[in-house]
Amino acid sequence: MAATRRQPGKRERCRAILRALPEAAIPGYLIEHSGLPGPRADLELLTAFGDIASAALIRRLAEDEDEYLRSCGTAALGRLLLAASDDEGVRSLLAVRARDASWRVREAVAMAGQRIGDEDPAQMLALVETWAGSEDPLTVRAAIATVCEPRLLRDSASTTAALRTCRVATDFLAALPAARRREPDVRTLRQALGYCWSVAVAADPAAGLPAFDALAGSPDPDVGWIVRENRKKRRLQALL
Numbered sequence: 001m002a003a004t005r006r007q008p009g010k011r012e013r014c015r016a017i018l019r020a021l022p023e024a025a026i027p028g029y030l031i032e033h034s035g036l037p038g039p040r041a042d043l044e045l046l047t048a049f050g051d052i053a054s055a056a057l058i059r060r061l062a063e064d065e066d067e068y069l070r071s072c073g074t075a076a077l078g079r080l081l082l083a084a085s086d087d088e089g090v091r092s093l094l095a096v097r098a099r100d101a102s103w104r105v106r107e108a109v110a111m112a113g114q115r116i117g118d119e120d121p122a123q124m125l126a127l128v129e130t131w132a133g134s135e136d137p138l139t140v141r142a143a144i145a146t147v148c149e150p151r152l153l154r155d156s157a158s159t160t161a162a163l164r165t166c167r168v169a170t171d172f173l174a175a176l177p178a179a180r181r182r183e184p185d186v187r188t189l190r191q192a193l194g195y196c197w198s199v200a201v202a203a204d205p206a207a208g209l210p211a212f213d214a215l216a217g218s219p220d221p222d223v224g225w226i227v228r229e230n231r232k233k234r235r236l237q238a239l240l
C-alpha cells in the first residue's frame with residue numbers, strides 16, 4: 001500500500017508563501033490576508049510570519065501604524081528574545097506593546113511570551129515575573145495572559161508561577177483606590193483575572209483550589225467579581 005502523503009497545515013502553507021515573497025512585499029500580503037476588518041484576524045498567518053521573518057522586518061512591523069502588522073511584529077518579538085535573551089531593545093519594545101491601545105496587539109504580546117515559553121520556559125517565567133511587578137495594569141495583565149496558557153502549564157514550576165502571578169495581579173488590583181477602579185486599563189486587568197484564575201487552578205488543583213478559595217472571603221467587590229466569573233468557567237466547574 002502506498003504511503004499517504006501528509007497534507008501541510010495552514011501555518012506551514014503560510015510559511016511557504018511568505019518565504020517565496022520578496023521582503024518588501026510581505027507587509028502588503030499580510031494586510032491583504034489578515035482577515036480584517038472582520039471578527040477574527042488570521043492568527044496562523046501571524047504566527048507563520050514570526051517563524052520566517054528577518055529581525056529587521058520584525059522590529060519594523062512591531063512599530064507599524066497598522067494594527068495587524070503591529071500585531072505580527074509584536075508576536076514575533078518572542079523569537080528574537082529566544083535568540084538573544086539579553087536584547088534590552090526587544091524587551092523594552094515588548095513592554096511598550098503590552099500597553100498598546102489595541103487589544104489585538106496586547107494579545108500579540110502574550111503570544112510572544114508563549115512562543116518563548118514553548119522553547120525556554122525559564123526565560124518566559126522570568127519575563128512574567130518582571131511584568132507582574134509593574135505598576136502599570138496592562139503590563140500586569142500581560143503577565144497573567146502569558147503564563148495562564150494550558151499548553152505551558154505542564155510542570156510544577158510553571159503552575160506555581162501561574163498561581164503566584166494571578167495572586168500578585170489580584171493583590172495589585174485590590175490595592176488600587178476606588179477612584180482608579182473604573183479606568184479602562186484597570187478594567188482590562190480585571191477582565192483577564194476573570195478567566196486566568198480558572199486556567200491556573202485547573203492546571204494544579206491541589207495547590208490552586210485552596211488559593212482560589214481564599215479569595216472568596218474578600219470583601220473587595222472586584223475580587224468578588226473575579227471569583228464569580230471564574231466559577232462560571234467549565235474547567236473550574238468540573239473541579240468545584
